[in-house]
Amino acid sequence: MSALIEVGSLSKEFGSITAVDAVSFKVNRGEVLGFLGPNGAGKSTTMRMITGFLKPTLGNASICGYDLADDAIAARARLGYLPEGAPLYGDMTALEFLRFTANVRGLPRSKAVERINWAVEQLGLGPVLVQPIETLSKGFKRRVGLAQSVLHDPEVLILDEPTDGLDPNQKHEVRGLIRSMAADKAIIISTHLLEEVEAVCTRAMVISRGKVIVDCTPDALASRSRHRNAVTVCASTDSGGDLRVTLEGLAGVSVVEPAPRENVLNRFTAFPKDGKSIVGEV
Incomplete structure (x- = not known):
């Protein structure tokens, strides 16, 4: 199978x-690769090099067979x-920006009209189409x-953290x-949410300190x-002790372990035996 994304020994140094540090991988059509890793791990830097917005110190990347160094326009x-952060033109309305992008x-x-209508419907942009982007919520x-x-x-x-700033329904x-x-694309998304990788991706890659340390399903x-299949439960301050015993x-x-408190709630995380689901039991 021919890869749509090919990355070979990609490295970037800042001073x-x-x-x-020498990241290599391929993504085939139909694959959704999830980049996981802490802040500063190198996820966004890698994505910027793959898209041609940042020149690598060493290595190469190609999109659909077009090398980003030799044929950047065709690749992009x-x-x-x-x-x-999705930089946008704040003084444009959402519709003006999409028309500009199509042009x-x-x-x-x-x-352009067909694709704009499709994108507006898929992403629920109808209510804000004629509002200046700078007035919109995150x-x-x-x-x-x-x-x-x-x-x-x-x-x-x-896609660099595509669901950042969205509420649960919007994330879904x-x-x-x-x-x-x-099905007919090669997709890379970066996220810090394992649940997002499980929900969307066919493959997961963990990056730490610029190196790929895990590449698996x-x-x-x-x-x-x-924390696999662990369940966190919240209770009021008064009933926290009873909840833990239960x-x-x-x-x-x-x-059962205490979880970080939010507002006035006691929160406990229940860990299952042998990693089995306890949602129904809880």
Whole structure:
């Protein structure tokens, strides 16, 4: 199978700091690769190099067979990119920005109208189409940024934390959209949420200190975590002690630990025996 994304020994140094260290991988059509890692691990830097917005110190990357160093225009024409923070033109309305993007991408007028209508419907932008982008909430700005990345129906999508700033329902909708587009594309998303990788991705890659330390399926990655199938339960301050005793008495629970408190709630995490689901029991 021919890979749509190919990365070979990609490295980036900023002075004496190595941000990305000899990263290599391929992503085939139909694959959704999830980048996981702490802040500063090198995820965004890697994505910026793959999209041609940052020149690597060493190594190479190609999109649909076009090398980003030798044929950047052809490579970029075949990818959609949602960068971290999604810089937008704040004085434009959402509709003006999408029309501008379609024009830059060279879409014929009829095709531009068709794709804008599709993106607006898929991302729920109808209520804010004629509002200046600078007046929109973080969630709507993120959705406008995502709309521009998919507008030209690219074969490759590079999405840096696509659900950042969205509420739970919006996260669910965007994840569904990514899944629906995945069959004929190669997609990379970065996230710090394992649940997002499990919900969307076919493959998971963990980056730490600029190096790839794990490359496996989401299920295999989740199985390494002691939090797999753990359940966190909240209770009022007065009933916190009773809740812990109740959880510890459940047959499928191995141990109960305090979780970080939020507002006035006591929170406890119940860990299952042998990693089995205890949701129904809890």
